[in-house]
Each structure stands twice: as C-alpha cells, then as structure tokens.
Amino acid sequence: MATGLFIAIEGGEGAGKSTQSKRISQHLEALGYEVVITREPGGTPTAEKIRSILLDPEIDDMPDQTEALLFAAARADHAHNKIRPALERGAIVICDRYIDSSVAYQGAARGLGVDRIRALSEWATGELLPDFTIYLDVPAEAGGERMDGTDRMEIQSRDFHVRVQQAFRDIAAASTQPNVVIDATLSIEQVSQAIIEKLDSILANR
Numbered sequence: 001m002a003t004g005l006f007i008a009i010e011g012g013e014g015a016g017k018s019t020q021s022k023r024i025s026q027h028l029e030a031l032g033y034e035v036v037i038t039r040e041p042g043g044t045p046t047a048e049k050i051r052s053i054l055l056d057p058e059i060d061d062m063p064d065q066t067e068a069l070l071f072a073a074a075r076a077d078h079a080h081n082k083i084r085p086a087l088e089r090g091a092i093v094i095c096d097r098y099i100d101s102s103v104a105y106q107g108a109a110r111g112l113g114v115d116r117i118r119a120l121s122e123w124a125t126g127e128l129l130p131d132f133t134i135y136l137d138v139p140a141e142a143g144g145e146r147m148d149g150t151d152r153m154e155i156q157s158r159d160f161h162v163r164v165q166q167a168f169r170d171i172a173a174a175s176t177q178p179n180v181v182i183d184a185t186l187s188i189e190q191v192s193q194a195i196i197e198k199l200d201s202i203l204a205n206r
C-alpha cells in the first residue's frame with residue numbers, strides 16, 4: 001500500500017516545471033518530509049536510455065506509435081522501479097511530467113487518441129495515478145520564448161505546441177482528480193506561493 005504523496009507537475013514547454021519542482025521540494029524538506037524529485041521521460045537508468053532515443057533530434061522518421069510506446073515503456077520502468085517504492089516508504093514524490101503529458105502530446109497533439117493513450121499509460125504503470133496534479137498554464141507563445149533546447153520534441157511546429165497547450169487546458173478542465181491550474185506567466189515567487197498554499201492544505205487534511 002502506497003502511503004506517500006504523489007504529485008505530478010504538468011504543462012507545455014517553458015512553463016517552469018523544474019524550477020517549481022525544486023522550490024516545492026525545498027519547502028517540503030524544510031517541513032521534515034522525505035522528498036523524491038524525478039522527471040519523465042527518465043528517472044531510472046532504463047528510462048533515461050529510452051529518453052535519449054525519444055529526444056534525439058537526429059531521428060526524423062519515428063512513427064507516432066513508436067513514440068507513444070516508448071514514452072509508456074519509460075513510464076512503466078519509472079513507476080515500478082522508482083515512484084511506487086518511494087511512495088511505499090512514505091516519501092513525497094514530485095514528478096516533472098507524467099501520464100497527462102502523453103495524453104496531451106501523443107493523444108491530442110499527435111492525434112493518437114486521448115482515451116487510448118491514457119489507457120496505455122494506466123496499464124503500463126499498474127494504475128499508479130498522482131494524488132495531486134499541478135498544471136502550469138502558459139500560452140504556447142510565451143512558453144516558446146522560454147524554450148531553449150533543440151530536442152526532437154521541441155523542434156515540432158508551433159501549431160503542435162499550441163495543440164499541446166490547449167490539450168492541457170482540456171485535461172485539467174475535465175479532471176476529476178485533485179488538481180490546481182496556475183498561470184505560469186506570474187512570477188516564479190507567485191507561482192510557488194500558489195502551489196505551496198494548495199499543498200499545505202492537502203497535507204493538513206491528511
């Protein structure tokens with residue numbers, strides 16, 4: 001039985017997810033919690049190898065199906081070998097991207113179907129779902145300005161990233177799981193404050 005708390009941070013490119021993960025982690029560690037910060041694709045040795053294939057800009061002929069299956073394969077390893085054991089120890093896990101990223105990028109933006117892609121990841125993880133999801137909402141244009149890399153996903157068209165952003169809004173609006181949507185164009189400090197207030201109230205009610 002998992003006793004920890006599983007937090008996912010989602011959003012398009014340049015939303016500031018990794019900065020916020022670190023800030024939340026510092027806050028929770030100061031309160032005495034064991035915190036595991038991790039990210040997808042990746043987080044375990046096997047999943048990091050899969051990540052390097054997924055983000056390789058030299059691969060320009062990857063079928064969308066291969067991409068979807070590799071993200072799910074990386075997630076299966078990560079969920080079984082890192083996230084679930086940490087939760088079983090009672091840790092708080094902060095995961096930079098999780099199932100909703102596949103639903104937004106592969107299900108919606110690639111057009112593979114949101115239900116199918118969600119079902120694939122739920123199967124891959126043994127139905128390990130976040131207890132709480134933070135959606136950092138940033139207009140695709142603003143995120144693009146902060147996009148500094150040139151990996152295989154970042155070099156997709158602007159339209160692709162607009163579809164991703166809209167997909168995250170749709171996912172958050174339809175979600176029945178605990179979540180918060182935060183305007184990521186606010187300052188780093190304001191975004192952290194909003195997240196921490198919400199988290200503190202969740203922790204106080206446990």
Ligand code: TYD
Nearest residue numbers: 013014040041071097098101102105153154
């Ligand atoms: P990363 O450098 O971690 O991006 P970011 O800093 O924006 O989180 O690269 C991950 C890329 O992979 C990013 O473009 C989003 C994409 N992605 C998917 O398409 N599907 C997924 O399931 C996940 C986890 C990520």
